[in-house]
Amino acid sequence: MPYCIKCGSELKADQKFCMKCGAPVSSSSNPMISSQPKTQPKSKCSNCGKDLKPSDKFCINCGKPVQFSNRAQANGQLSLGYQQQIQVPLHGDKGKSKKKIILISAISLALVAIIAVSGFMLLPELIANNNTDEASGSVSTTSESNSKTNSNITLTEPQTQPSTAPQTEPPTEPPTEAPTNPDYYDQKVEVVSSGTNATLTLYEWQEGEWKELMSTNATVGQNGVGTNYGEGTKITPEGTFDLGFCYGLTQPDTKLEFVELEYGSIFVSDSTSPYYNCLTSKANFSGANIEDTYTQFAEQNKYNYNIFIEHNGDGKTPGSATPGMGSVITICGYNGTLKPTWGCVDISTSAMTELLSYLDSDKNPVIIIS
Numbered sequence: 001m002p003y004c005i006k007c008g009s010e011l012k013a014d015q016k017f018c019m020k021c022g023a024p025v026s027s028s029s030n031p032m033i034s035s036q037p038k039t040q041p042k043s044k045c046s047n048c049g050k051d052l053k054p055s056d057k058f059c060i061n062c063g064k065p066v067q068f069s070n071r072a073q074a075n076g077q078l079s080l081g082y083q084q085q086i087q088v089p090l091h092g093d094k095g096k097s098k099k100k101i102i103l104i105s106a107i108s109l110a111l112v113a114i115i116a117v118s119g120f121m122l123l124p125e126l127i128a129n130n131n132t133d134e135a136s137g138s139v140s141t142t143s144e145s146n147s148k149t150n151s152n153i154t155l156t157e158p159q160t161q162p163s164t165a166p167q168t169e170p171p172t173e174p175p176t177e178a179p180t181n182p183d184y185y186d187q188k189v190e191v192v193s194s195g196t197n198a199t200l201t202l203y204e205w206q207e208g209e210w211k212e213l214m215s216t217n218a219t220v221g222q223n224g225v226g227t228n229y230g231e232g233t234k235i236t237p238e239g240t241f242d243l244g245f246c247y248g249l250t251q252p253d254t255k256l257e258f259v260e261l262e263y264g265s266i267f268v269s270d271s272t273s274p275y276y277n278c279l280t281s282k283a284n285f286s287g288a289n290i291e292d293t294y295t296q297f298a299e300q301n302k303y304n305y306n307i308f309i310e311h312n313g314d315g316k317t318p319g320s321a322t323p324g325m326g327s328v329i330t331i332c333g334y335n336g337t338l339k340p341t342w343g344c345v346d347i348s349t350s351a352m353t354e355l356l357s358y359l360d361s362d363k364n365p366v367i368i369i370s
Contacts, residue, residue, distance in 0.1 A: 002025075004018040004020070004021060004023055004025070005023075006018065006021050006023040007020050007021035007023070007054070009021065011025060045059040045061065045062060045064060045066075046064070047059065047062050047064040048061050048062040048064070050062070052066060178207050178208030178209075179208040179209070180208075181205045183205075184364055185363065185364040185365060185366045186204060186205040186363040186364065187202065187203070187204050187205075187358070187359060187360065187363040187364070187365035187366070188202075188203050188210075188365065188366050188367070188368055189201070189202050189203075189243065189331070189355075189365065189366070189367040189368070190203065190367075190368045190370075191218060191220070191225075191345055191367065191368070191369045191370070192370055193220045193224065193225045193236070193369070193370065195224060196219055196220055196221070196222060196224060196340040197217070197218075197219060197220075198217075198218040198219065198220050198225075198345065199215060199216075199217065199218065200215065200216050200217075200218040200331075200345065200347055200351075200355075201214070201215040201216075202214045202215070202355060202358055202359075204358070204363070213358050214351075214354055214355065214358065216347050216348065216351035216354075216355075217338065217347070217348075217351075218338070218345050218346060218347045219338045219339060219340055219341060219345070219346045220236040220340070220341060220343075220344075220345055220369075221233075221234045221235045221236040221340065221341055221342065221343045221344075222234040222340040222341065222342065223235045224236070225237075225238045225369055225370065226238055227239070229311075229325075229326050229329075229343065230324055230325055230326050231269070231271060231324050231325070231326050231327060233326070233343070234341075234342050234343055235343060236329070236341070236343050236344070236345060236369060237309075237311045237326065237329060237343070237369060238369050238370060239311070239368075239369060240366055240367070240368045240369075241309050241310050241311045241366060241367055241369075242310040242364070242365075242366055242367075243256070243307055243308070243309065243310070243331075243359070243365045243366060243367055244257070244307070244308040244309070244310045244314055244315050244316075245257040245258065245259050245307075245308055245315065245316070246258055246259070246305050246306065246307045246308070246356060246359075247259040247260070247261055247265075247279065247293075247305070247306055247308070248260070248261060248297060248303070248304060248305040248306070249261055249297050249298060252305055252353065252356045253353075253356065253357050254356035254357060254359055255359065255360035255361060255362065256307070256356060256359040256360065256361050256365070257361050259279065259316075261293060261294050261297055261298070262281070262294065263294055263298075264281045264282040264283065264294060265279065265280075265281055265293045265294040266279075266280060266281065266282055266285065266290045266291060266292055266293055266294070267279055267280075267290065267291040267293055267327060267328045268280060268285050268287070268289065268290055268327070269289040269290060269291060269327045269328065270285075270287050270288075270289035270290075271323035271324050271327075272323065273285060273287060273289075274318040274319045275318050276313075276321045276323060276327060277312050277313050277315060277320075277321035277326070277327035277328065278313070278315055278316060278317070278318055278320075278321070279293065279308075279315055279316060280318075291327075291328050301335055302334065302335060302336075303332050303333050303334060303335060303349075304333045304335060304349040304352060304353070305333045305349075305352050305353075305356060306330040306331065306332050306333065307330055307331040307352075307355075307356075307359075308330055309329045309330055309331065309345075309367055311325075311326065311329050312325040312326055312327070312329070326343060328344075329343050329344055330344050330345075331344070331345045331346075331347065331352070331355075331367070332344050332345070332346045332347070332352075333347060333348070333349045333351070333352025333353070334346040334347065334348065334349070335349050345367075345369070
């Protein structure tokens with residue numbers, strides 16, 4: 001069996017070159033051919049002294065690279081000089097070098113692509129940070145490729161609308177409190193007279209002001225309205241007076257205090273009696289100076305309801321009235337055509353029903369006569 005005298009590799013009969021070291025094989029007399037495999041001198045690693053094989057490119061013990069010297073390359077032997085050396089293959093290097101160049105180029109292009117993609121991914125964050133600092137503007141980002149392509153990529157963020165700060169509404173002022181009623185009453189009945197005729201109007205204090213609830217025609221005393229009123233003067237008292245209780249035969253729709261009339265109910269007009277200007281019964285007073293109230297309502301049907309005007313006492317407490325200052329002055333719901341009175345304020349029965357529906361004792365109603 002022939003062997004290469006240079007590297008000792010086994011040769012086939014028809015080979016012209018050694019497949020391992022590339023030495024030419026011309027003939028059997030060629031000194032490059034041997035019948036015995038050539039024994040390669042053993043070489044050792046110059047770093048750690050470990051035995052090396054002819055095919056080793058690195059020391060398997062310490063990893064130090066093994067290199068050829070020019071002399072060893074010429075005679076096909078390993079050299080153990082200052083640098084560790086190993087035989088360099090004479091064939092196939094060009095193909096491997098091309099593959100290495102292609103691989104390096106591919107890796108370089110991949111790195112360029114990764115850098116470009118990273119730039120695109122970071123661009124929105126850069127734009128957002130820039131918009132935080134500036135109200136308006138554009139962001140231009142330029143990314144350079146490697147020196148091999150020498151191409152510049154400029155990315156310009158489209159112009160955005162200038163951001164506007166949220167508008168702050170003016171502070172809301174606290175609601176203004178409604179004015180307080182300066183008077184002790186929240187309801188008032190105003191009677192404005194002209195001779196014996198008058199207009200009666202009801203007002204109520206609501207939301208800081210007086211509001212009209214109703215108005216109607218009325219009549220007053222035969223001698224008009226004045227301050228010189230008294231028993232038998234036929235003058236309606238002028239001034240502001242509290243409205244007391246109302247009275248009649250049945251309970252009306254009202255929040256005003258109500259007194260139901262009974263058989264024998266009277267008003268006393270005798271100024272010498274403790275029951276002067278009080279609603280009482282014939283059992284308490286047997287004198288002649290009375291107003292037969294029950295008869296006026298139940299038998300004569302003159303009124304539906306009356307409201308006591310506290311111009312002289314409260315109309316219920318004996319001794320509360322001043323003798324001679326007048327008695328039984330009321331707002332009367334008169335059942336008929338209105339006419340001048342003996343001192344009362346007369347309105348129609350329908351107007352009386354409406355007036356009572358508004359009046360409320362808790363609102364301290366008064367009457368103001370002028």
